[in-house]
Amino acid sequence: AQSVAQPEDQVNVAEGNPLTVKCTYSVSGNPYLFWYVQYPNRGLQFLLKYITGDNLVKGSYGFEAEFNKSQTSFHLKKPSALVSDSALYFCAVRDMMKSTFGDGTTLTVKP
């Protein structure tokens, strides 16, 4: 069975500082990994995904994520956080057609 862990319920950073939102996964086959962001009272918006190839994946809004097979991690990063990045972030792993989501990490960026 596949699983995803987001070890931090909350991440706080100051605007302009780099941010990292952590994700580790467990899957029996090849990992297909996704990051989504959810703003209040909205659905999930796709940020980026890792399927194969380069371990550093670049996505929307300046976000990127690094796939690390040995550590089974897929941490989300951004070099310089914006107040508007404050939202709920979900990591997901795909096995066949079923996606398993982490519990989410609330990112708060303070001015």
Add this chain to the structure above:
Amino acid sequence: GAGVSQSPSNKVTEKGKDVELRCDPISGHTALYWYRQSLGQGLEFLIYFQGNSAPDKSGLPSDRFSAERTGGSVSTLTIQRTQQEDSAVYLCASSLPGYQETQYFGPGTRLLVL
């Protein structure tokens, strides 16, 4: 183009009543998914459709929950004899076929069972 749409956006019902939630996927997306998001929780997989068939119904929490999809497009999630623990946001997503395809989510239906 248009994204995934869901209706109603909010639904308040009394315990024991039946409710129907509707999802309109992105045109051309043959795969459709239903998830449930309870307050402060992650997403719980409910069911997945490929075309009109549902190969994986493993996530439906009880036999009070059912879903159908007609014409390879619109899907309806029905909850019979609603209970208070059914209160949640029900999210629909659609994608092209394939394991690496991105799921695109609708805004959700917020269900409150009194």
